[in-house]
Amino acid sequence: MGKTERHRTMILWTAFIPITALFFIVYFDKINVISRGKKSAFKIDDQNTLKATKREVKLTLLSLSMFAAIGLVMDICLKAGYGAIYNDYHFGLLETLYLIASFFIALAMHDLYFYATHRLLHSKLFFNRVHAVHHKSHNPNAWSAFSFHPIEGLFQIGILPLIFFFLPIHSFVFGLFTILLLFISVYGHCGYELRPNKVAAFHMFNTSLHHYQHHQFVRYNFGLYLNTWDKLFKSNYPKYEESFEKLRDTINAANRAQ
Secondary structure, three states, rough: HHHHHHHHHHHHEEEHHHHHHHHHHHHHOOOOOOOOHHHHHHEEEOOOOOOHHHHHHHHHHHHHHHHHHHHHHHHHHHHHHHEEEEEEEEOOHHHHHHHHHHHHHHHHHHHHHHHHHHHEEEHOOOOOHHHHHHHHHHOOOHHHHHOHHHHHHHHHOOHHHHHHHOEEEHHHHHHHHHOOOOHHHHOOOEEEEEOOOOOOOHHEEHHHHHHHHHHHHHHOOOOOOOOOHHHOOOOOOOHHHHHHHHHHHHHHHHHHOO
């Protein structure tokens, strides 16, 4: 990778990570306004106003500053010639297959990383001192997604430098992965279940309700993308699937009434 390519990458990550995160926060915070009230039927809890507190906003802005700092470190490392991210690409079969595979490898790494670190944050060592800050958001909203203790912020964003240094990945694919990471983080806290009628094949993926229940019941639902780890380690909320079916019926009835 040439110096010009590295320099071109340098202008990206410092701003890209926090700006993308803020975009999703504002989008989901205003999604019902943007849709002219059409998303109100998709609320998980009618009693939740989804209004962010000043504490949530302040902690989120602090987290976004930390995300920018992590991006700056990655940019500096790229300019110095470190990191596994690359820009050049040759359209060969193997290169294309790896380009696609690297995205799913990154997702798999993050899915396991998130579950493991999330369980660690719920241990006696970290919960009261660190993770309890995030759990003060009993009725999560878009601004709750990154409203956490700075130490937890390092846990949450830590997957990016981990992939950055150890997984050869194209900058475009790394960008897509970062977008999905931030999107899912905010979606899981937004207070809306926007996929109530997903087909059975997609039931392996977690829902917004899944993480909403984590904030309600604390000791369950630790996963991020897939429900695999919660099922494997029996940490799903016992009535998760039943609750999802009831919520789906409620949402569909509300939509028919509109």
